[in-house]
Amino acid sequence: MPHPLDNRPILRMNGAGNEILVLDLRGLDHVLAPQEARAIAAAPGLRFDQLMAVHDPRAEGDDAFMRIYNVDGSRSGACGNGTRCVAYALAREGKERLLLATDAGRIETRREAETLFTVDMGEPRLDWREIPLARQADTRAVALDPPVEGAPAHFSAVSMGNPHAVFFVPDARAVALETLGGKLERHPLFPERANISFAQILARDDILLRVWERGTGATQACGSAACATLVAAVRAGLSERRARLRLPGGDLTIDWRTDNHVLMTGPVEFEFEARLTAALFEDAAT
Numbered sequence: 001m002p003h004p005l006d007n008r009p010i011l012r013m014n015g016a017g018n019e020i021l022v023l024d025l026r027g028l029d030h031v032l033a034p035q036e037a038r039a040i041a042a043a044p045g046l047r048f049d050q051l052m053a054v055h056d057p058r059a060e061g062d063d064a065f066m067r068i069y070n071v072d073g074s075r076s077g078a079c080g081n082g083t084r085c086v087a088y089a090l091a092r093e094g095k096e097r098l099l100l101a102t103d104a105g106r107i108e109t110r111r112e113a114e115t116l117f118t119v120d121m122g123e124p125r126l127d128w129r130e131i132p133l134a135r136q137a138d139t140r141a142v143a144l145d146p147p148v149e150g151a152p153a154h155f156s157a158v159s160m161g162n163p164h165a166v167f168f169v170p171d172a173r174a175v176a177l178e179t180l181g182g183k184l185e186r187h188p189l190f191p192e193r194a195n196i197s198f199a200q201i202l203a204r205d206d207i208l209l210r211v212w213e214r215g216t217g218a219t220q221a222c223g224s225a226a227c228a229t230l231v232a233a234v235r236a237g238l239s240e241r242r243a244r245l246r247l248p249g250g251d252l253t254i255d256w257r258t259d260n261h262v263l264m265t266g267p268v269e270f271e272f273e274a275r276l277t278a279a280l281f282e283d284a285a286t
């Protein structure tokens with residue numbers, strides 16, 4: 001029997017530099033196993049930050065259901081840059097507005113221009129249990145206890161369907177992201193690990209951001225982190241509700257509307273299309 005993923009089409013894209021694979025699994029009853037995601041990441045040219053597996057919709061009115069994988073095979077409830085890439089992929093079928101579901105909820109997307117998309121990332125979750133944190137805390141300023149050498153003493157915690165810790169720093173470029181990122185991702189305060197952001201306020205509508213992603217490491221951009229950072233900055237009185245978020249791979253515009261929804265607008269880039277082969281999964285049985 002042929003492997004179910006043999007010959008499946010896969011799009012290699014990026015969203016503001018965040019490396020994304022879009023794997024179309026519609027019409028196929030197959031849930032990608034973590035070791036299969038890792039096997040795809042190990043294939044020449046297919047290394048990704050996130051893999052967006054697109055499945056048939058599960059509810060009436062939805063256009064698709066998405067499962068989101070990090071490069072280590074772990075799953076996430078949200079990926080803003082990857083969602084824009086999925087929106088681009090489905091726009092090739094003539095759908096300019098979409099309703100996409102994930103484990104964490106529903107997301108609406110809208111095409112603004114050929115390669116510019118807006119994603120309604122939904123409402124931020126701000127209770128410590130929803131992040132989740134390991135203990136009760138005011139999520140606007142959580143004490144980093146135990147402390148981590150080189151990291152600020154406090155951070156803001158936000159869930160955008162996935163857990164984010166935002167550290168405000170005077171100089172984001174000076175942060176030792178590679179050294180601190182992994183330690184903070186696995187800090188005992190985060191039972192499900194966390195995405196770690198270092199944010200520098202340039203102006204009330206302009207924020208510089210570097211991100212260490214849970215399950216992936218340092219990336220060129222992280223859409224949900226940009227949303228979480230804007231929310232954290234507004235709560236701290238540091239930002240307007242709409243701002244430009246500057247990431248190493250490109251800029252995102254984030255708008256925390258008064259109806260509590262967070263909208264993210266940003267670019268996508270199509271790189272190439274390929275097909276998976278069964279040979280990729282020969283060693284991925286366990």
Ligand SMILES: N[C@@H](CCC[C@H](N)C(=O)O)C(=O)O
Pocket residue numbers: 018049050070075076077078079080081082162163195213214215216221222223224225
């Ligand atoms: N790059 C994504 C976020 C990816 C998910 C994250 N690593 C997690 O495990 O939650 C984005 O653009 O939002």
